[in-house]
Amino acid sequence: MEATRTEAQDPARTEETLVRARAGDGEAFRRLTDPYRTELQVHCYRMVGSVQDAEDLLQETLLAAWRGLGGYEGRASVRTWLYRIATNRCLNALRDGARRPAAVPGRNGKPPLPEATRERAEPLWLEPYPDALLDGVPDGAPGPEARYEMRESVSLAFMVALQQLPATQRAVLVLREVLGFRAAEVAEMLATSESAVTSALKRARAAVAGELPGADLEEAPLPGSSRERRIVDGFARAFERGDVDAVVALLTDDAWLTMPPVPLEYQGIAAARNFLSAVAMQEGRTFVLLPTRANGQPAFATYVCDPEGAPYAHGLLVLTLRGDQVSAVTRFPDTRLLPVFGMPQSLHGGRES
Structure with missing residues (x-):
């Protein structure tokens, strides 16, 4: 290379x-x-x-x-x-x-989902991105127009904000403020005028500023640090044994639980406790969590423990950290993503090494 x-x-x-x-x-x-x-x-x-x-x-x-x-x-x-x-x-x-699925996975009503804090008007078609695939991407700003660092520009919060933008605004924001191309270069790429690029960028900036939480990334522990490992390991232990109280104790007061593309979103301790008890950890359900990383954040491949067979795939969890707590838990229910992260569909013989 x-x-x-x-x-x-x-x-x-x-x-x-x-x-x-x-x-x-x-x-x-x-x-x-x-x-x-x-x-x-x-x-x-x-x-x-x-x-x-x-x-x-x-x-x-x-x-x-x-x-x-x-x-x-x-x-x-x-x-x-x-x-x-x-x-x-x-x-x-x-x-x-045409690439979007015709139906939202994971909404089969078994069990019915609790009333949400917020329901998006449209499904959020977003998948996590394995950190392993980020190797080789330049960390430094590629041009003077770039505003977002690499870690921020692939974070789930930023990706969620991007997916809310109209396609052209999305392209302009990424090209100008993530990649650092000049307005004239972007105008030529999109076969439009510099004034149109400037106008689209202004609107995109305003929309993204309203979506980004801001403090989470700045206050998050450094990736791979002992502080991050302590929080993530504590979350994994609590989640694996189905301990709702222990999981909730690790959350910030304003934490979000989301499940793209399911448009239902849950915020706060009470909503999180209700969702975990009624759905995720119903009837004492326990899990096996295998650590990985996605979008520059700690993540897990999750498997439900079945007493009658090997733990089976349940999707991916991505954690957003703030300080010493978890400010967001994002579950991606599509188990077809697991091989992209090098993870198996089931754990024959128990937890893999």
């Missing part, structure tokens, strides 16, 4: 590689595009909120780039050109809507 990254930073070598790629050299094309694959996939994820869709859109982007090499005139960098293709592929996918 380092060799291709160095090549991408050398204009003379890039031009030489580009000439070979235009002549049909697949290896040259790979060397031209490989330095950007990971960050392009993360870009697609920010745009569409789905890990699998992001990978599909990355492949569509690379195929379109391969086919369109003859039309690439080099006025923009290879990276900017690739982002233009990827962004427009994502916008097309969002307008099409």
